[in-house]
Amino acid sequence: xxxxxxxxxxxxxxxxxxxxxxxxxxxxxxxxxxxxxxxxxxxxxxxxxxxxxxxxxxxxxxxxxxxxxxxxxxxxxxxxxxxxxxxxxxxxxxxxxxxxxxxxxxxxxxxxxxxxxxxxxxxxxxxxxxxxxxxxxxxxxxxxxxxxxxxxxxxxxxxxxxxxxxxxxxxxxxxxxxxxxxxxxxxxxxxxxxxxxxx
Numbered sequence: 569x570x571x572x573x574x575x576x577x578x579x580x581x582x583x584x585x586x587x588x589x590x591x592x593x594x595x596x597x598x599x600x601x602x603x604x605x606x607x608x609x610x611x612x613x614x615x616x617x618x619x620x621x622x623x624x625x626x627x628x629x630x631x632x633x634x635x636x637x638x639x640x641x642x643x644x645x646x647x648x649x650x651x652x653x654x655x656x657x658x659x660x661x662x663x664x665x666x667x668x669x670x671x672x673x674x675x676x677x678x679x680x681x682x683x684x685x686x687x688x689x690x691x692x693x694x695x696x697x698x699x700x701x702x703x704x705x706x707x708x709x710x711x712x713x714x715x716x717x718x719x720x721x722x723x724x725x726x727x728x729x730x731x732x733x734x735x736x737x738x739x740x741x742x743x744x745x746x747x748x749x750x751x752x753x754x755x756x757x758x759x760x761x762x763x764x765x766x767x
């Protein structure tokens with residue numbers, strides 16, 4: 569090897585060492601902190617995904633394993649075709665599809681009940697970079713959404729850069745959402761925030 573490289577020094581590991589947790593350097597998040605502080609950035613954390621042909625149970629298993637309630641639906645070329653939530657799989661959406669098409673649950677594929685990209689909206693990364701957490705909640709509160717994607721263009725190609733989750737934002741703000749509630753939407757998050765301010 570070239571002589572200008574140096575040998576790094578090894579150190580003993582302190583037995584009290586803990587693994588560092590992902591954070592963006594913010595303590596005690598508030599609504600005035602940058603929205604980016606609560607975005608799941610797919611440059612830092614891999615997106616939780618599933619294929620269009622996956623079964624409902626396979627998608628649910630993936631959600632449990634990864635610890636999420638929503639998966640992006642991709643094709644073999646890594647292109648986004650939609651998203652699917654735990655509520656879609658466990659709620660009326662799947663039941664209605666099964667009854668309407670007279671099929672068994674195990675015959676239903678993610679493509680049958682997912683939200684296709686044509687029905688999705690996203691926030692641009694440029695807008696997110698100039699926004700606060702409060703701006704984000706204010707923007708999304710009336711839409712009944714649990715998740716919202718963040719899009720950008722890289723080297724002329726459209727990309728999904730990240731995602732916001734109402735439940736994850738509540739967790740990072742130290743708020744309690746109904747753990748058994750299925751909504752966990754931005755509207756519910758705002759209600760909790762208003763209650764906290766009044767209290």
